[in-house]
Amino acid sequence: MKRSHEPPLWLLFGAGGLLAALLGPALILLTGVVVPVAAERGVEVLGYEATRELLARPLVGVLLALSLGVVLWHAAHRIYHTLRDLGMRAGQGVWWACYGSAAIGTLVAIGAVIALW
Amino acid sequence: MSRPPVYRPSMRGWWQRHPAYRRYLLREGSSALLAAYALWLLAGLVSLAAGEAAYERWRELHGNPWVFGVHLAALLAALYHAVTWFRLLPLTLPALRWGGRRITDRTLVRGAWLTSVALSVGVWLYLLGGVR
Amino acid sequence: MSEPAKITLEVQRYHPEQDSGPRWQRYTVPYTAEMSVLEGLQYIKDHLDGSLTFRWSCRMAICGSCGCMIDGEPELACHVFLRDYAPGPVRVAALDHFPIQRDLVIDHSDFLEKLETVHSYLIPAEERTPADGTHRQTPQAMADYYDYAQCINCLLCYAACPQYGWHPDFAGPAALALLQRYNLDDRDGGHRLRERVIDAEQGVWGCTLVGYCSEVCPKGVDPARAINQNKAGSAARYLLGWWRPGRRRGEDRE
Numbered sequence: 177m178k179r180s181h182e183p184p185l186w187l188l189f190g191a192g193g194l195l196a197a198l199l200g201p202a203l204i205l206l207t208g209v210v211v212p213v214a215a216e217r218g219v220e221v222l223g224y225e226a227t228r229e230l231l232a233r234p235l236v237g238v239l240l241a242l243s244l245g246v247v248l249w250h251a252a253h254r255i256y257h258t259l260r261d262l263g264m265r266a267g268q269g270v271w272w273a274c275y276g277s278a279a280i281g282t283l284v285a286i287g288a289v290i291a292l293w
Numbered sequence: 294m295s296r297p298p299v300y301r302p303s304m305r306g307w308w309q310r311h312p313a314y315r316r317y318l319l320r321e322g323s324s325a326l327l328a329a330y331a332l333w334l335l336a337g338l339v340s341l342a343a344g345e346a347a348y349e350r351w352r353e354l355h356g357n358p359w360v361f362g363v364h365l366a367a368l369l370a371a372l373y374h375a376v377t378w379f380r381l382l383p384l385t386l387p388a389l390r391w392g393g394r395r396i397t398d399r400t401l402v403r404g405a406w407l408t409s410v411a412l413s414v415g416v417w418l419y420l421l422g423g424v425r
Numbered sequence: 426m427s428e429p430a431k432i433t434l435e436v437q438r439y440h441p442e443q444d445s446g447p448r449w450q451r452y453t454v455p456y457t458a459e460m461s462v463l464e465g466l467q468y469i470k471d472h473l474d475g476s477l478t479f480r481w482s483c484r485m486a487i488c489g490s491c492g493c494m495i496d497g498e499p500e501l502a503c504h505v506f507l508r509d510y511a512p513g514p515v516r517v518a519a520l521d522h523f524p525i526q527r528d529l530v531i532d533h534s535d536f537l538e539k540l541e542t543v544h545s546y547l548i549p550a551e552e553r554t555p556a557d558g559t560h561r562q563t564p565q566a567m568a569d570y571y572d573y574a575q576c577i578n579c580l581l582c583y584a585a586c587p588q589y590g591w592h593p594d595f596a597g598p599a600a601l602a603l604l605q606r607y608n609l610d611d612r613d614g615g616h617r618l619r620e621r622v623i624d625a626e627q628g629v630w631g632c633t634l635v636g637y638c639s640e641v642c643p644k645g646v647d648p649a650r651a652i653n654q655n656k657a658g659s660a661a662r663y664l665l666g667w668w669r670p671g672r673r674r675g676e677d678r679e
Contacts, residue, residue, distance in 0.1 A: 182630040196375075203334075206420065208365070209365075212355040212361055222352065230420060231338070250324060251331070254321050255325060261591070261633070288335075299532055304587070307590060310497055385653045
């Protein structure tokens with residue numbers, strides 16, 4: 177029986193899924209609803225100066241970059257497997273497209289965070 | 294004596310055969326909206342590094358009705374993801390015991406939601422300037 | 426005495442010597458409130474069409490023989506009542522994801538082969554002889570694997586599992602639940618042997634936690650849990666394999 181190489185993919189998928197489950201709703205509520213609703217009432221939420229100060233801290237920045245990375249990884253893993261579930265013969269090309277874009281996204285996030293320091 | 298032929302059924306359209314399968318695809322599909330939100334935050338992060346003008350443009354876009362609408366959809370997707378994730382989490386754990394008594398699935402789910410609320414409050418306080 | 430109520434059954438027929446593929450045949454069956462779908466099939470065979478072929482034995486959901494698709498859901502025919510589908514037509518077909526041999530009879534040899542690979546028997550942790558007496562176990566220890574021991578091999582979970590439908594080499598819910606039944610038995614010492622199956626592509630990693638298997642199980646086995654409880658351990662062994670590759674390399678070569 178051939179040993180599966182899923183485990184490392186699954187661990188990252190799990191980390192991303194857990195993070196998204198714990199913080200996803202609250203974050204989307206904050207940035208997606210509170211920010212524009214507050215703006216309409218003339219209240220600035222997550223303005224440039226404040227946000228830059230919060231995210232420029234190395235520890236916070238690294239955590240944010242890695243968090244975005246694992247969530248992208250989680251989605252890539254799920255999307256890849258769902259395409260196969262739907263009968264698509266998703267081979268190497270699709271694999272690299274899915275996981276590759278997650279990897280690129282993570283690198284972009286790390287780069288942006290470093291640019292804040 | 295040759296074996297009589299057998300008929301092998303097809304998997305085409307399998308997901309339409311039962312609501313359980315549709316629910317599964319909905320659950321898996323919620324990750325697409327989560328990815329969209331993560332990419333949107335990534336765009337915000339990049340614009341923050343680019344400078345005030347770029348970042349404020351990103352922040353202003355949140356008032357756009359389409360952007361707002363997608364965020365609402367993403368919020369629903371994130372909630373559905375969280376509900377199903379916490380419900381399935383106990384299945385990935387071995388039987389746990391505390392002082393001889395079995396920790397039930399219900400306890401684990403409640404613990405997960407409590408953790409989510411606690412972490413969410415913490416992140417909100419941090420981002421809204423309540424905690425330094 | 427009043428005319429008995431009637432229900433229409435639409436049964437999947439397939440006689441390979443004359444049919445190129447499955448077809449549907451309708452029967453009108455008189456039924457009473459206590460009749461199971463199995464008894465409906467038996468009425469058809471006894472009074473309407475003796476050529477109808479199907480498996481059954483205990484009539485009480487313990488032998489696991491009469492599994493079939495009833496209105497698109499995997500069920501034990503003896504476990505559901507005709508009255509709940511009246512007036513019909515209720516569709517009775519062979520279990521999904523298995524080759525159909527004849528009418529409602531499927532070829533389950535694949536499952537039997539899978540069962541052999543998981544070593545579904547007690548491999549004693551310590552050497553024992555009959556002189557040692559009964560191999561005793563606390564009620565709590567038995568509770569750890571009791572649910573997984575309830576499996577009657579009815580294969581409803583395989584009919585429910587789309588991953589098995591796509592990849593017939595997947596070990597599948599029941600085989601992996603029985604594997605877990607022995608791994609969790611504190612009298613057993615064979616978990617190393619079973620790791621080969623767990624860690625394989627066709628082992629627990631073939632599962633995407635659709636979870637429908639546990640929904641359809643008539644005995645409350647919860648195979649979804651049995652499978653997914655093993656993923657973390659399998660992942661840990663995989664990472665340990667990077668740390669100490671010597672241990673794994675020998676086994677991979679096989």
